Amino acid sequence: MIVRFTLNGRPREVETEPHRTLLDVLRDTLGQLEAKEGCAEGACGACTVLLDGRPASSCLTLVPLVEGRRVTTVRGLERDGRLHPLQESFVAHGAVQCGFCTPGVLLTALWYVEKNPGADREQIRQALGGNLCRCTGYTKIVDAIEAWSRRATAEAGP
Amino acid sequence: MSGAPDRPDLIGQRIPRHDARDKVTATIAYAADWAMPGMLHAVVVRSPYPSAQIRRLDAARASAMPGVVAILTAKDVPHNTLATDVPGQTTTVGPLRAHLHVLAEDRVRYQGEPVALVAAETLEQARAAAEAVEVDYEPLPGVFDTATALAPGAPRVHEAGNLLAEWRIARGDVAAALAGAAVVIDGEYETSFVDSGYIEPEAGVAWIDGDGVVTIRLATQVIEHYRDVAEVLGVPQNRVRVIGTYVGGGFGGKEDVTVEVYLGLLAWKTRRPVKMVWTRQESLLSRAKRHPYRLRYRTGASRSGEIVAQQVEIVGDSGAYAYLSALVLLYSTVTAAGPYRVPNVAVHARVAYTNNPPTSAMRGFGAMQVVFGYESQMDRVGAALGLDPVHVREVNALRRGDTLPVGQVIETHVALPVLARRAWDSLGEPTPPRAPHVRVGRGLACNLQPYGRIVWLHDWSSAWVGFEMDGSLVVRCGAPDVGGGQASSLCQIAAGVLGVPLARVSVHISDSALTPLSGTTTASRQLYMSGNATLKAARELREQVLGVAASMLGVAAIELDLVEGEVRARDGRTLALKDVLAGCARASVPRSRLAVYHAPAGEPIGFMKVGGPDMAPHTPQTLAHGPAEPGRGSGKVFPDYTFGAHAAEVEVDTETGVVRILKYVAAHDVGRAINPTSVEGQIQGGVVQGLGYGLLEEVLLDEGVNQTTSFASYLIPAAGDVPDVQPIVCESGEGLGPYGARGIGEPPIGPPAAAIANAIAAATGARLARLPMTGERVLRALGALDGKDG
Numbered sequence: 001m002i003v004r005f006t007l008n009g010r011p012r013e014v015e016t017e018p019h020r021t022l023l024d025v026l027r028d029t030l031g032q033l034e035a036k037e038g039c040a041e042g043a044c045g046a047c048t049v050l051l052d053g054r055p056a057s058s059c060l061t062l063v064p065l066v067e068g069r070r071v072t073t074v075r076g077l078e079r080d081g082r083l084h085p086l087q088e089s090f091v092a093h094g095a096v097q098c099g100f101c102t103p104g105v106l107l108t109a110l111w112y113v114e115k116n117p118g119a120d121r122e123q124i125r126q127a128l129g130g131n132l133c134r135c136t137g138y139t140k141i142v143d144a145i146e147a148w149s150r151r152a153t154a155e156a157g158p
Numbered sequence: 159m160s161g162a163p164d165r166p167d168l169i170g171q172r173i174p175r176h177d178a179r180d181k182v183t184a185t186i187a188y189a190a191d192w193a194m195p196g197m198l199h200a201v202v203v204r205s206p207y208p209s210a211q212i213r214r215l216d217a218a219r220a221s222a223m224p225g226v227v228a229i230l231t232a233k234d235v236p237h238n239t240l241a242t243d244v245p246g247q248t249t250t251v252g253p254l255r256a257h258l259h260v261l262a263e264d265r266v267r268y269q270g271e272p273v274a275l276v277a278a279e280t281l282e283q284a285r286a287a288a289e290a291v292e293v294d295y296e297p298l299p300g301v302f303d304t305a306t307a308l309a310p311g312a313p314r315v316h317e318a319g320n321l322l323a324e325w326r327i328a329r330g331d332v333a334a335a336l337a338g339a340a341v342v343i344d345g346e347y348e349t350s351f352v353d354s355g356y357i358e359p360e361a362g363v364a365w366i367d368g369d370g371v372v373t374i375r376l377a378t379q380v381i382e383h384y385r386d387v388a389e390v391l392g393v394p395q396n397r398v399r400v401i402g403t404y405v406g407g408g409f410g411g412k413e414d415v416t417v418e419v420y421l422g423l424l425a426w427k428t429r430r431p432v433k434m435v436w437t438r439q440e441s442l443l444s445r446a447k448r449h450p451y452r453l454r455y456r457t458g459a460s461r462s463g464e465i466v467a468q469q470v471e472i473v474g475d476s477g478a479y480a481y482l483s484a485l486v487l488l489y490s491t492v493t494a495a496g497p498y499r500v501p502n503v504a505v506h507a508r509v510a511y512t513n514n515p516p517t518s519a520m521r522g523f524g525a526m527q528v529v530f531g532y533e534s535q536m537d538r539v540g541a542a543l544g545l546d547p548v549h550v551r552e553v554n555a556l557r558r559g560d561t562l563p564v565g566q567v568i569e570t571h572v573a574l575p576v577l578a579r580r581a582w583d584s585l586g587e588p589t590p591p592r593a594p595h596v597r598v599g600r601g602l603a604c605n606l607q608p609y610g611r612i613v614w615l616h617d618w619s620s621a622w623v624g625f626e627m628d629g630s631l632v633v634r635c636g637a638p639d640v641g642g643g644q645a646s647s648l649c650q651i652a653a654g655v656l657g658v659p660l661a662r663v664s665v666h667i668s669d670s671a672l673t674p675l676s677g678t679t680t681a682s683r684q685l686y687m688s689g690n691a692t693l694k695a696a697r698e699l700r701e702q703v704l705g706v707a708a709s710m711l712g713v714a715a716i717e718l719d720l721v722e723g724e725v726r727a728r729d730g731r732t733l734a735l736k737d738v739l740a741g742c743a744r745a746s747v748p749r750s751r752l753a754v755y756h757a758p759a760g761e762p763i764g765f766m767k768v769g770g771p772d773m774a775p776h777t778p779q780t781l782a783h784g785p786a787e788p789g790r791g792s793g794k795v796f797p798d799y800t801f802g803a804h805a806a807e808v809e810v811d812t813e814t815g816v817v818r819i820l821k822y823v824a825a826h827d828v829g830r831a832i833n834p835t836s837v838e839g840q841i842q843g844g845v846v847q848g849l850g851y852g853l854l855e856e857v858l859l860d861e862g863v864n865q866t867t868s869f870a871s872y873l874i875p876a877a878g879d880v881p882d883v884q885p886i887v888c889e890s891g892e893g894l895g896p897y898g899a900r901g902i903g904e905p906p907i908g909p910p911a912a913a914i915a916n917a918i919a920a921a922t923g924a925r926l927a928r929l930p931m932t933g934e935r936v937l938r939a940l941g942a943l944d945g946k947d948g
Binding site: 033034036037038039040041043044046073074075078083087090091092093094096097098099100101102103106121122124125126128129130131132133134135136137138139140141142 | 174184191407
């Protein structure tokens with residue numbers, strides 16, 4: 001079957017079996033390797049993408065379900081070759097160690113903080129519940145998200 | 159001829175890692191991201207039984223299935239015995255003879271043991287064929303706990319018996335000291351099977367390169383396993399190349415071989431590129447775990463709190479194969495009395511085979527399980543004598559010049575009293591309980607963790623540092639980067655010495671053919687070992703280049719400095735670096751340098767002596783170590799140790815038993831923090847892994863059958879399960895690494911479980927002695943539940 005969707009702002013059309021997951025199609029058909037497979041059962045969050053702006057486990061999303069929808073991966077965050085400020089914040093705060101969970105964590109954080117601009121550290125931690133990280137212990141991830149959130153909120157003004 | 163001393167301007171700077179940008183944009187190609195034209199997909203056929211005879215194995219039907227290119231069983235493997243001795247750049251492994259079969263022959267000994275390999279055009283075809291491989295198993299009686307395994311008449315996991323290794327230390331007169339002690343505390347503790355739980359499953363791609371070299375690109379902590387692949391294939395070691403990727407987490411789980419031998423075999427047989435990616439279920443099922451321990455402590459102390467005796471019994475579960483169990487147990491034996499001066503010590507440690515999943519290296523490597531024992535005991539001694547937790551540790555802390563029970567003299571500064579005091583005080587004002595049924599309490603736990611390899615392994619690392627003609631810098635080093643910032647630290651060291659901006663440094667790592675070999679990214683050794691090799695290479699290169707600049711300027715090299723891409727003389731004259739490099743070419747002086755760093759070496763100590771009738775050197779998996787022979791050897795086992803002190807404030811819900819960490823402070827003397835951000839990251843990450851060990855994680859086995867083969871049942875901490883971890887980085891400058899750095903990869907995982915147990919005891923009076931400290935176990939300890947702990 002043919003499935004059409006928008007990937008990082010570009011229209012895409014793929015011919016696929018209906019039982020394939022979005023993760024497989026992204027990685028194997030479209031060569032978008034930024035979504036990672038950590039568990040293939042929606043428990044680790046490494047495969048997180050934004051589906052119409054909301055986090056989804058692409059390993060559990062059958063590809064026909066994205067027909068006509070917007071899919072965003074971490075590659076969709078850069079603008080004109082410049083990192084998104086949240087990505088900059090991750091780099092500056094040492095929130096990245098092995099990096100395998102990072103794409104998924106970034107997308108979940110982006111969604112959550114944009115929706116909840118004044119979120120505190122505990123709320124950020126709860127929001128990241130579906131994205132496992134084994135390296136950082138999360139403190140510096142929360143540091144990076146909080147710092148970006150504060151700056152974004154300040155820039156947006158009262 | 160040497161230049162002015164280099165100024166380590168970059169040392170101690172919070173520099174963003176060179177790979178961080180590539181990781182936030184996901185442009186790093188991890189092992190599973192690789193693909194080759196004409197690539198096959200491979201899977202492993204695994205035993206569903208923990209103990210069984212293979213009566214018949216028939217792959218005929220599977221071989222005929224669509225897309226199947228190869229099915230390999232034991233008889234197809236040129237040399238089916240794989241040594242699992244210490245890998246890496248070691249020249250002596252002592253008496254270790256740990257082996258296993260690459261593919262099972264007539265017997266399987268744990269659930270998940272590899273029996274056959276299937277390669278097909280697609281992954282779906284490979285999986286279908288794997289299902290169709292017919293294996294006729296006859297289940298055999300197994301042993302699933304160490305007490306049964308070591309009892310007379312137990313079913314034998316291996317022919318030579320179930321006792322895999324045994325170590326003893328005897329120092330002083332423990333019985334007399336206990337008899338004279340003011341207080342004697344008895345404690346039994348039980349730790350659990352846990353998994354490394356990295357987010358990136360094991361993966362790799364292999365191919366035969368144009369020159370006929372078997373090339374394997376995979377996620378590994380040890381590129382030196384190319385030698386094991388060569389041994390299995392029966393080809394010279396220089397015909398196998400391992401390219402290590404940036405690794406998506408290791409923690410010891412990617413120290414032993416994972417996919418490389420299977421991939422090497424399949425590429426060799428099919429002459430096509432082959433990919434293998436393990437599923438999470440497969441990883442949790444079959445990868446080596448941390449050894450569960452049963453610990454028995456008897457601790458005697460004087461009225462003023464001095465520990466006068468420690469009597470320790472350790473029994474560990476090796477699972478079905480030896481891997482690194484004997485050495486894990488050695489780490490436990492050496493550190494069993496903790497970071498304290500104890501005049502009378504008896505340690506008896508054993509590790510036994512069972513039909514459980516194999517256990518091997520995991521962050522902390524045996525020096526970590528025992529912390530739960532000795533720090534629980536220390537707390538109980540303090541409580542029995544009415545001593546403050548910090549004070550009882552101050553009284554006993556090791557100092558420079560003290561001797562460990564094994565006979566090793568501590569040669570560097572021990573900051574333990576300062577660390578304990580700072581960690582404890584940093585908890586600040588006590589948090590009031592938020593409800594009547596909630597209790598709040600605080601606990602302290604200290605530890606020591608070796609860094610660097612056992613001295614009789616004669617460890618070494620090498621690194622190459624060179625200038626390009628344009629003045630940009632290249633570092634080549636075989637060290638795998640598992641996410642700890644291993645490669646980035648090397649850049650920082652080389653750039654600092656050679657006065658090159660970090661943006662002008664490239665680092666090439668982890669390639670057994672093209673980068674100088676540096677040994678394993680294990681044992682908290684990479685900054686220590688490869689950092690020293692890189693520092694040495696960079697300093698020697700600096701001398702070479704400044705020597706040429708000195709002739710060009712007609713001054714002594716001591717007058718010169720290398721800063722920001724130019725040579726500066728004291729008299730104010732400067733030379734552009736690229737002009738000096740051109741001068742090097744004219745003077746036939748190389749603009750690169752290869753350096754080797756050798757760790758302090760030593761001979762095996764007395765109790766390493768092996769022999770006797772129970773030693774069966776040619777039987778796979780059999781190791782036996784004789785009793786200690788006091789007085790033999792120097793007693794030096796490890797190059798040095800890293801010390802730490804952690805303080806936790808926890809709340810215990812007496813209705814649910816749930817323990818929540820309110821505050822956590824972790825202090826370590828890291829010698830010198832090359833990159834403080836990376837150091838803090840190691841501390842915070844290690845602590846949270848330790849909190850998972852203390853509160854959540856447990857591989858559950860039912861007669862050897864794994865019940866926790868998904869992240870839905872094997873729980874690792876999520877962000878909401880843990881608090882912010884406050885690191886305290888203490889810098890004594892006393893380490894053996896570059897600029898006095900100590901290893902910090904493993905040490906932070908040691909204390910958390912004990913710190914929590916001690917905090918629970920302070921909050922409730924209940925002593926938790928079994929890990930993980932789940933709500934159920936806490937309620938049981940509070941007397942709120944009846945019945946046996948399940």
